[in-house]
Amino acid sequence: xxxxxxxxxxxxxxxxxxxxxxxxxxxxxxxxxxxxxxxxxxxxxxxxxxxxxxxxxxxxxxxxxxxxxxxxxxxxxxxxxxxxxxxxxxxxxxxxxxxxxxxxxxxxxxxxxxxxxxxxxxxxxxxxxxxxxxxxxxxxxxxxxxxxxxxxxxxxxxxxxxxxxxxxxxxxxxxxxxxxxxxxxxxxxxxxxxxxxxxxxxxxxxxxxxxxxxxxxxxxxxxxxxxxxxxxxxxxxxxxxxxxxxxxxxxxxxxxxxxxxxxxxxxxxxxxxxxxxxxxxxxxxxxxxxxxxxxxxxxxxxxxxxxxxxxxxxxxxxxxxxxxxxxxxxxxxxxxxxxxxxxxxxxxxxxxxxxxxxxxxxxxxxxxxxxxxxxxxxxxxxxxxxxxxxxxxxxxxxxxxxxxxxxxxxxxxxxxxxxxxxxxxxxxxxxxxxxxxxxxxxxxxxxxxxxxxxxxxxxxxxxxxxxxxxxxxxxxxxxxxxxxxxxxxxxxxxxxxxxxxxxxxxxxxxxxxxxxxxxxxxxxxxxxxxxxxxxxxxxxxxxxxxxxxxxxxxxxxxxxxxxxxxxxxxxxxxxxxxxxxxxxxxxxxxxxxxxxxxxxxxxxxxxxxxxxxxxxxxxxxxxxxxxxxxx
Amino acid sequence: xxxxxxxxxxxxxxxxxxxxxxxxxxxxxxxxxxxxxxxxxxxxxxxxxxxxxxxxxxxxxxxxxxxxxxxxxxxxxxxxxxxxxxxxxxxxxxxxxxxxxxxxxxxxxxxxxxxxxxxxxxxxxxxxxxxxxxxxxxxxxxxxxxxxxxxxxxxxxxxxxxxxxxxxxxxxxxxxxxxxxxxxxxxxxxxxxxxxxxxxxxxxxxxxxxxxxxxxxxxxxxxxxxxxxxxxxx
Numbered sequence: 067x068x069x070x071x072x073x074x075x076x077x078x079x080x081x082x083x084x085x086x087x088x089x090x091x092x093x094x095x096x097x098x099x100x101x102x103x104x105x106x107x108x109x110x111x112x113x114x115x116x117x118x119x120x121x122x123x124x125x126x127x128x129x130x131x132x133x134x135x136x137x138x139x140x141x142x143x144x145x146x147x148x149x150x151x152x153x154x155x156x157x158x159x160x161x162x163x164x165x166x167x168x169x170x171x172x173x174x175x176x177x178x179x180x181x182x183x184x185x186x187x188x189x190x191x192x193x194x195x196x197x198x199x200x201x202x203x204x205x206x207x208x209x210x211x212x213x214x215x216x217x218x219x220x221x222x223x224x225x226x227x228x229x230x231x232x233x234x235x236x237x238x239x240x241x242x243x244x245x246x247x248x249x250x251x252x253x254x255x256x257x258x259x260x261x262x263x264x265x266x267x268x269x270x271x272x273x274x275x276x277x278x279x280x281x282x283x284x285x286x287x288x289x290x291x292x293x294x295x296x297x298x299x300x301x302x303x304x305x306x307x308x309x310x311x312x313x314x315x316x317x318x319x320x321x322x323x324x325x326x327x328x329x330x331x332x333x334x335x336x337x338x339x340x341x342x343x344x345x346x347x348x349x350x351x352x353x354x355x356x357x358x359x360x361x362x363x364x365x366x367x368x369x370x371x372x373x374x375x376x377x378x379x380x381x382x383x384x385x386x387x388x389x390x391x392x393x394x395x396x397x398x399x400x401x402x403x404x405x406x407x408x409x410x411x412x413x414x415x416x417x418x419x420x421x422x423x424x425x426x427x428x429x430x431x432x433x434x435x436x437x438x439x440x441x442x443x444x445x446x447x448x449x450x451x452x453x454x455x456x457x458x459x460x461x462x463x464x465x466x467x468x469x470x471x472x473x474x475x476x477x478x479x480x481x482x483x484x485x486x487x488x489x490x491x492x493x494x495x496x497x498x499x500x501x502x503x504x505x506x507x508x509x510x511x512x513x514x515x516x517x518x519x520x521x522x523x524x525x526x527x528x529x530x531x532x533x534x535x536x537x538x539x540x541x542x543x544x545x546x547x548x549x550x551x552x553x554x555x556x557x558x559x560x561x562x563x564x565x566x567x568x569x570x571x572x573x574x575x576x577x578x579x580x581x582x583x584x585x586x587x588x589x590x591x592x593x594x595x596x597x598x599x600x601x602x603x604x605x606x607x608x609x610x611x612x613x614x615x616x617x618x619x620x621x622x623x624x625x626x627x628x629x630x631x632x633x634x635x636x637x638x639x640x641x642x643x644x645x646x647x648x649x650x651x652x653x654x655x656x657x658x659x660x661x662x663x664x665x666x667x668x669x670x671x672x673x674x675x676x677x678x679x680x681x682x683x684x685x686x687x688x689x690x691x692x693x694x695x696x697x
Numbered sequence: 698x699x700x701x702x703x704x705x706x707x708x709x710x711x712x713x714x715x716x717x718x719x720x721x722x723x724x725x726x727x728x729x730x731x732x733x734x735x736x737x738x739x740x741x742x743x744x745x746x747x748x749x750x751x752x753x754x755x756x757x758x759x760x761x762x763x764x765x766x767x768x769x770x771x772x773x774x775x776x777x778x779x780x781x782x783x784x785x786x787x788x789x790x791x792x793x794x795x796x797x798x799x800x801x802x803x804x805x806x807x808x809x810x811x812x813x814x815x816x817x818x819x820x821x822x823x824x825x826x827x828x829x830x831x832x833x834x835x836x837x838x839x840x841x842x843x844x845x846x847x848x849x850x851x852x853x854x855x856x857x858x859x860x861x862x863x864x865x866x867x868x869x870x871x872x873x874x875x876x877x878x879x880x881x882x883x884x885x886x887x888x889x890x891x892x893x894x895x896x897x898x899x900x901x902x903x904x905x906x907x908x909x910x911x912x913x914x915x916x917x918x919x920x921x922x923x924x925x926x927x928x929x930x931x
């Protein structure tokens with residue numbers, strides 16, 4: 067009994083920081099409608115900045131002052147990011163905002179290592195709270211008690227801020243109707259900036275408060291952001307109270323989950339999240355509405371199947387690719403095979419995103435499940451490569467069936483966050499369940515059959531599989547299923563009204579995409595001869611997103627081009643610089659801001675350029691039906 | 698002239714909605730913008746206050762071209778806007794809704810305090826702490842007008858203020874608009890028919906399919922039943 071109490075107290079202490087970060091994310095989302103992926107990065111920056119300041123200035127004033135100054139400084143950095151970057155993309159589709167803030171996260175990861183070095187740092191203890199007191203014969207750190215009290219205090223202060231100040235009233239009004247607020251004479255620009263600064267301040271404070279408890283590391287950003295996503299999905303985006311309740315819930319589940327299932331403690335949180343999503347898809351304290359935003363589309367140009375000429379061109383490119391082994395060496399071929407694998411991975415994500423309108427931030431889960439599936443088949447059942455290439459993707463399919471069922475109940479940012487959370491749960495299972503997955507050491511010895519064991523042989527195998535895979539995905543786009551999917555994407559209600567089960571169609575698309583990602587993953591396992599948890603990790607998911615974005619979000623098969631360019635660039639970049647994340651993050655941000663239609667989208671725009679309409683001649687002159695009704 | 702609008706062309710995406718719309722409002726005048734559902738009344742208002750990004754044309758308010766200004770700048774110059782769908786903040790109380798609209802006093806213009814608005818709409822005074830979402834349609838209409846008045850505007854665009862209201866509330870609304878006029882406010886109201894507009898307006902414009910089709914006094918409009926029947930709802 068007393069042990070359980072101690073465990074509960076420890077959970078509550080962890081909840082404090084989680085609440086701070088999650089409430090910051092929620093407040094920012096409420097007003098700006100941006101899910102700030104970089105929130106974890108600000109949490110980490112808060113911890114690092116607090117470490118530096120408290121390290122330099124000792125004593126109570128140095129410590130508490132250091133925490134505060136560090137958080138304020140990081141908030142200023144956040145405000146700068148809002149002014150420089152986010153103001154340019156408030157009107158952009160959600161996916162772009164998530165990607166841009168993720169790009170910032172990547173850059174911060176490298177910058178942090180550059181400034182503070184790669185080693186974990188140990189912060190000072192909090193002056194006056196270094197001891198512990200005894201409870202039922204067990205020791206409870208006094209600092210934990212301080213944190214436990216801090217949570218409700220911050221919740222109360224935020225409540226006062228939002229209900230007793232003009233600024234707070236404006237923020238709450240803007241959360242509901244930004245346009246109306248500006249029509250009443252409020253300059254939203256600075257309202258947004260100040261809200262963003264407050265949210266970042268809370269994240270940084272959450273990080274700074276952690277330094278007496280845990281070491282400061284350069285990967286603490288991704289671990290917290292996933293937990294925060296889970297918290298806001300459970301609590302409801304935009305609700306500070308929801309963030310508080312869910313932070314406590316998740317922290318307690320973590321604290322007790324370790325007792326029940328020490329190996330896979332994330333499972334308990336996942337189960338609770340699943341139940342909440344089924345009962346209240348908008349979270350415990352969220353609101354059902356969350357005004358659905360237009361799909362990823364920026365401009366409208368109907369898709370067409372390829373013309374005979376275009377088909378000929380594609381056939382020629384495939385033929386040239388098939389001839390590559392006659393002219394290049396082994397290294398180029400293994401790079402080529404890797405690029406091919408990612409072409410299929412990106413194409414599967416592209417199918418789900420552009421045709422289905424479902425922007426997944428956790429597509430790596432199905433890629434990795436395919437890879438692990440193939441590895442299990444070889445290691446535990448001793449099947450040959452040919453069979454493993456079939457069995458592996460089945461695991462991806464099963465994962466997509468299970469996770470997809472939950473995910474398609476949501477849309478937009480909720481969908482993105484949930485897919486990410488599922489991927490991260492899958493990752494943590496692969497990482498923690500060492501007996502089965504080998505944990506960090508992975509599974510080795512996944513070699514192809516003799517005929518495909520040469521670089522040439524494997525390249526041809528990969529080419530064959532990938533060409534067929536991409537062709538099938540493309541055929542699906544122009545099949546009745548593809549039309550239904552596009553209908554569900556463009557208007558779920560209208561699709562339902564003409565007899566399409568929108569959710570079911572999207573679920574099917576999710577499963578198709580997951581299965582093809584699984585095929586890519588299984589190929590990847592045999593290409594590398596091994597499987598590691600990295601195949602399931604966030605960077606893998608984001609690689610896929612960047613490939614899709616680079617190729618062109620509105621195109622039918624732009625991801626193919628995007629994958630080739632991106633993967634070739636990334637492999638080259640890795641060999642050129644230590645700061646690949648900094649460069650990559652910068653490229654992502656640049657892409658989103660300056661080049662949002664991608665390579666293929668850009669080319670298509672150029673091909674379909676219309677002569678500008680003469681002045682005064684409206685769409686009528688261009689043969690476009692005029693919309694009569696206007697509000 | 699208080700407000701001069703000319704050559705207004707507005708688009709929603711590819712759709713051309715307004716075609717060279719123009720109208721004028723004199724100091725202290727009440728002008729009606731009449732037209733059927735979908736004729737372009739709301740788009741005209743939204744274009745004037747800067748809420749339609751894709752538009753061209755000129756909007757001159759108090760002698761200054763405001764057509765390139767963001768909505769909040771236009772509002773701060775004293776041009777208030779009351780939207781058709783009311784758009785009150787449902788989570789906020791009556792008092793808080795007023796707080797969002799509050800602006801500094803403007804020299805030479807009537808200054809509004811919550812107490813003055815409660816005098817104008819006594820119903821609101823009895824529900825100061827009630828969230829906007831828990832109010833009737835008529836009360837919400839009063840709230841949205843009061844909220845705009847809190848910005849101490851010298852001119853107000855009222856988009857279909859009588860729509861969907863009980864006759865008794867409509868009367869109250871007409872009284873309130875007359876009070877606003879007496880305070881020196883210039884007012885444009887949009888309506889689908891003449892019933893309400895003729896109670897309070899000096900002049901009227903008729904808009905149809907995005908074009909201004911008629912301009913004249915209320916008397917002229919009443920003397921021309923064929924125009925009324927061609928363009929207005931009965």
